[in-house]
Amino acid sequence: MSALVVDALTVAFGRFTALDAVSLAVDQGEVRAVIGPNGAGKTTLLDVISGITKPVSGRVMLDDSIDLTKCSEAEIARAGVRRKFQKPSVFPALTVRENIEMGCGPALKARARVARVAAVLDEISLAPRAAVQAGALAHGEKQWLEIGMVLAAEPALLLLDEPVAGLSDAETAQTAALIRDLRRPDRAILVIEHDMAFVEAIADRVTVLHEGRTLYEGSMQGARGDARVIEVFLGR
Ligand SMILES: Nc1ncnc2c1ncn2[C@@H]1O[C@H](COP(=O)(O)OP(=O)(O)OP(=O)(O)O)[C@@H](O)[C@H]1O
Ligand SMILES: [Mg+2]
Structure with missing residues (x-):
């Protein structure tokens, strides 16, 4: 198919x-x-x-x-259908974890949200950086975070x-x-x-x-x- x-x-x-x-x-x-x-x-x-x-x-x-x-x-x-644009558009004042939460959308219940965010952090290998402000990430990490934000919407x-x-x-x-x-x-x-x-x-x-x-x-x-x-x- x-x-x-x-x-x-x-x-x-x-x-x-x-x-x-x-x-x-x-x-x-x-x-x-x-x-x-x-x-x-x-x-x-x-x-x-x-x-x-x-x-x-x-x-x-x-x-x-x-x-x-x-x-x-x-x-x-x-x-x-989700798109990652060329220029990273992460929220610099929010942490890595909060940025991924934004990507989940409002419909997801709290417990499911926690599980999904953890899974995405794992997928993009940024779990150790979850509490870091997105603005402090290296350019490559910002790209991965942005991919994580679209992944959060499954x-x-x-x-x-x-x-x-x-x-x-x-x-x-x-x-x-x-x-x-x-x-x-x-x-x-x-x-x-x-x-x-x-x-x-x-x-x-x-x-x-x-x-x-x-x-x-x-x-x-x-x-x-x-x-x-x-x-x-x-x-x-
Ligand atoms: N809004 C627009 N108005 C007029 N022409 C446009 C518009 N958007 C794209 N074009 C033209 O359409 C053609 C294709 O553009 P497109 O951006 O899709 O190319 P691309 O393959 O993505 O190129 P690049 O590798 O440079 O990003 C180009 O000639 C571009 O100038
Ligand atoms: Mg292009």
Whole structure:
């Protein structure tokens, strides 16, 4: 079963076509990376999935049941789609634990909340830092906390926009290990990233976008051997 099916999605900004009949399907449990040159349409794709941008045509089906292009941003979040934006937006004056509590949402009962926060702290390896103010964290730790805040909502589809931008090599390797550990049969993860070594470490498959079209879909190894992908992107 597909967690996400993007079907002939076309997005225009005025007369400019940012996405031109893009289709892709992400399986349940899959980690998919979307890669491609600047301006390819990667962020625009995430903007449509999360309801910020509406397409000219096409559909975005979640779990083969809901067309997200017909939903508001709030409805999309309620359906279990969560996004980590590129710039960390943690609450600096709150502790790590309190930030994750914010991510749980108001509906969760107190005891369940405590258990969920503990589980998330564990997943992002920040349990020893739970009482630290988020503003005092290193940049990499802030990125992991932000991932923790979206994990706290138990998303069915997790969208990550450049999660290792600005991180050191060691932090990038740690983030790759973290994302591999997040893989669960009931959770699909879609990652935009420019760091190809990182992509190779985490992604089951990659989708290469170029000028609003899908150039390639398959393994990262296959992408490295694809003449068109090399020409427009990897060879540069
Ligand atoms: N709101 C907008 N209005 C007009 N043009 C836009 C808008 N948003 C994006 N674009 C254009 O659409 C194209 C795709 O942009 P997008 O941000 O999706 O690319 P990207 O693949 O995320 O690039 P990058 O790797 O640089 O982040 C670009 O040419 C961009 O200038
Ligand atoms: Mg972008």
